[in-house]
Amino acid sequence: MPEEKEETKVIGYRPLTEEQKRLMNKAKELGNQLGEFIENLNCxxxxxxxxxxxxxxxxxxxxxLMWLNRAIAQPETFC
Structure with a gap:
């Protein structure tokens, strides 16, 4: 019988919904594209x-992007 995986909880964060995960991944994808664009300009x-x-x-x-992800994840604590 397979063991149940215990979910690691990050202090101050509740489990994310699938939509929140999708939105955060999209924000990170777009952020990485912007970072790459800046690096290309620099070089x-x-x-x-x-x-x-x-x-x-x-x-x-x-x-x-940090604030965008906080807006999506809605942490329950100050930090």
Missing amino acids: STEFDADGRCLAIARTEIQTG
């Missing part, structure tokens, strides 16, 4: 993008 030999602006864009997008 471009055809276009000289401002490195400081790219670094700020990278950081702000990461912050925005």
Whole structure:
């Protein structure tokens, strides 16, 4: 008889619905596409993008994605 798998609970988070998982995965997919786009701009030999602006864009997008995922997951605690 197979053993039942015990689900690991992350403190402050409730189990996610399938829709929440789908939305979070979509946000991560889009975030990775943006990160790749920024990296391509940074490495471009055809276009000289401002490195400081790219670094700020990278950081702000990461912050925005964190908030987007918190909006989807709706954690129950402060951190």
